[in-house]
Amino acid sequence: MTKELQIGQMENVAALSNLSVQHPQLAIAETPFLLIDLERTERNISAMAQAAAQNGVQLRPHLKTHKMPRIAQMQLHHGASGITAAKVSEAEIMVEHGILDIFIAYPLVTPSKVRRAIALTSRARIIVGVDSIAGAGILEEIAQECDVVLEVRLEIDTGLKRSGARAADIMPIAQFIAHCPHLQLGGIFTFRGALLNGEGTLDVQSAGRDEGLTMVRIADMLREAGHDIRDVSVGSTPTGTYAAAVPGVTEIRPGTYVFQDRMQVEFGGCMLDDCAGCVAVTVVSCPQDDIIIVDGGSKAxxxxxxxxxxxxxxxxxxxxxxxxxxxxxxxxxxxxxxRITAGHSFKVGDRLHIIPNHICSTLNLYNKAWLVQSDCAVHVPIEARGHSW
Structure with missing residues (x-):
């Protein structure tokens, strides 16, 4: 069909598993393929935007889940202040498509990547992450070379133990940045996810609140030392709304919420009916009464x-x-x-629809996705798919 998908004007569509019946294009599409229900997507986008607004915080969603400028535009349409990226290549794709406020929430330490990020500042607001004195030194050197002042946020490790400054290093790094004339420290950020006391948890409310309180304390400590910390940026999909309720938090950066997935259902943050993405597969073999083989494996x-x-x-x-x-x-x-109960009625050639455990990394396996809205289904590129540099 040539009918355009209209942002902000979605209508109800049938259950994901019925879409192949409704849309002739999907009925003949080769499996495995990725299917996205835009009505559910917009419903999820609207719900998170409302939660952020009700808590008086900015919403800067992470594009890692969808990697599509058209979805980012939907998020901005619903009030997002900007978007978050992990890699410069993702940010470049978004700027090319008119997304002009981007936080690269990742330590940039390769000079070529820093130069690429700086090149984008002539067309968009670009904020970059930093988590070490060594990293800040590289940013300062390249920013001086390019004669620009680069807006940065200091990443804090709040328990996930990947990138991010540890407690003892926070103040020395902030002081080093303060003495860099080409760096402007505007805030702090973290990503902890559903973690509490160093362990994974289903108590996402406590996890989110603890994350928010920890970050607000660090921001206050830095302000007392004379640093102008405006942005306190936190929150994943399961914890974001709870972290947002902590006074002093200014921004949340959830990503998965846009499509939701089986993992988020188990965290209790959504229902299966909120999941907007699935993978369509075909039964290729029924070798045993209790076994079905489908054409979607680890590459799907x-x-x-x-x-x-x-x-x-x-x-x-x-x-x-x-x-x-x-x-x-x-x-x-x-x-x-x-594995299925013996006596099932499925046969070779049948189509199944499966909501993945994790939609973000599943989507990155596909070059294109089928987007469905009302009576329209279109096969579109995932523009930033595979952009991991």
Whole structure:
């Protein structure tokens, strides 16, 4: 169809598993393919925007989940202040498509990447992350070379133990940045996710509140030392709304909420009916009464959220909509093995729709996605897919 998808004018569509029946294009589309329900997507976008507004904080969603400028535009349409990227290449794609307020929430330490980020500042507001004196020194050197003042935020490790300044290093790094004439420290940020006291947790309310309180204390400490900390940026999809309720938090950066996934359902932040993305697969073999083989394996579903790992203890790699009791228990490269109750009615050639455990890294396996809105289905590129440099 040539009908345009209209941002902000979505109508109800049927359940994800029925879309192939409604849309002839999908009925003949080759599997496995990624399917996105835009009505659910907009509903999710609107709900998070309302939660941020009600708490008086800015919403700067992470594009890692969708990697599509058109979805970013939907988020801005609903009140997002800007977007968040992890890599310069993602930011470049977004600027090319008119997204002009981007936080690269990642330490930039390669001179070529710093120069690319600085090149974007002539067309957009670009903020970059920093988490060390060494990293700040590189940013200062390149910014001086380019004769610009670069807006930066200091990343804080609040327990996830990846990038981010540890407690003892926060003040020395901030003081070093303060003496860099080409760097402007505007705020602090963290990503902790559903973590509490160093462990994964289902108590996302306590986790979010603790994250917010920790970051506000650090911001106050830095302000007392004379640093102008305006932005206190926190929050993942499961914890963001709870962190947003902490006085002093100014911004949240959730990503997965835009499509939701099985992981978020288990965290209790959404229902299966809120999941806007699924993978369509075809049954290619029924070798045993209790086994179905589909044409989607590890090249169709992300494997970073493994089954039977705490705190979620998910069974299998996704929720099979046509057979909720079945388990997608094993993935090889091109085969998905589903264990199902003997006596099932599925046969070779049938199509199944599976909500992945983790939609973000699943989407990054596809060059294109089918976007569905009302009576319109279009196959569109995922412009920033694979942009990891």
């Amino acid at each position: 579903f992300a494997t970073d959220v493994q089954p039977n790992t705490p705190p979620l203890l998910l069974q299998g790699f996704g929720h099979i909509m046509e057979a909720p009791e079945a388990v997608l228990e094993r993935l090889s490269e091109e085969h998905g093995t589903i």
